[in-house]
Amino acid sequence: MIVVVDNRELVTSGYKSLFGTEGVSSAGFGVDEFRDWVESASATDISSVEAFLLGDFPERSSFTRLVRSRSSAPLIALAEAKALNSTLDLFAAGIDDVVAKPVHVKEILARVGAIRRRDVAVDRGRTVVDEICVFSDGRDAEVAGEPMVLPRRERRILEYLVANKGRRVSKQQLFSAIYGIFDENVEENVIESHISKLRKKLKMRLGYDPVSSKRYLGYGIGV
Numbered sequence: 001m002i003v004v005v006d007n008r009e010l011v012t013s014g015y016k017s018l019f020g021t022e023g024v025s026s027a028g029f030g031v032d033e034f035r036d037w038v039e040s041a042s043a044t045d046i047s048s049v050e051a052f053l054l055g056d057f058p059e060r061s062s063f064t065r066l067v068r069s070r071s072s073a074p075l076i077a078l079a080e081a082k083a084l085n086s087t088l089d090l091f092a093a094g095i096d097d098v099v100a101k102p103v104h105v106k107e108i109l110a111r112v113g114a115i116r117r118r119d120v121a122v123d124r125g126r127t128v129v130d131e132i133c134v135f136s137d138g139r140d141a142e143v144a145g146e147p148m149v150l151p152r153r154e155r156r157i158l159e160y161l162v163a164n165k166g167r168r169v170s171k172q173q174l175f176s177a178i179y180g181i182f183d184e185n186v187e188e189n190v191i192e193s194h195i196s197k198l199r200k201k202l203k204m205r206l207g208y209d210p211v212s213s214k215r216y217l218g219y220g221i222g223v
Helices: 009-021 031-040 043-047 060-068 084-093 105-119 152-163 171-179 190-206
Strands: 002-005 026-029 051-054 075-079 097-100 126-129 132-135 141-143 146-148 211-214 218-221
Touching: 002 009, 002 031, 009 026, 009 105, 026 031, 031 060, 043 171, 051 060, 051 105, 060 075, 060 084, 075 084, 075 105, 084 097, 097 105, 126 152, 132 152, 141 152, 141 190, 146 190, 152 171, 152 190, 152 218, 171 190, 171 218, 190 211
Parallel strands: 002 026, 002 051, 051 075, 075 097
Antiparallel strands: 126 132, 132 141, 141 146, 211 218
16 A cells, blocks of 8 residues: 655545556545554554655655654655755655656556565566566566466455565455555455455466465465
């Protein structure tokens, strides 16, 4: 899930719609609302955030300390216009990347992937777990050396599991990452259906089920 912070509802709702067209869940906050949410949100909700996209507001340089107290997800600032000094100030404050508007959401997602890859082993923009490779540029995952075309929800689940390889994630974390933490129109149990279908397809391709599950602990790949 991508969290967008801006006092202009037109900005937050616009990016939420654009991310939705790419099959990526997102949530929009005003500045004060976001501050309250970060300080009070559960660890599960915070861990479902893949990146924070900060619009142009006076307090955003100071927000890095607030966010970093709860999350290590990438922080990306949107710049209304190119200005060297303000860009340098943002980097000095701890922002991971600065992008000038207008920018396509696919580029934002690619930059998020690039930042996240700094901390994981990658080869030409891909993250690998055994015989499964997922890409940060929107390409279909490769399983056993061949592309695997998946419905977008199943692909997002696979990408999320691979991004969190080596540790378990709960059904609630997966739901928040795929549908967003404020989507009340979808039952949480729908995740079980998506995972069941994904596991069957992976097992058919690999000859075994790479997704481990334990009651109360959640799902994982490479655990």
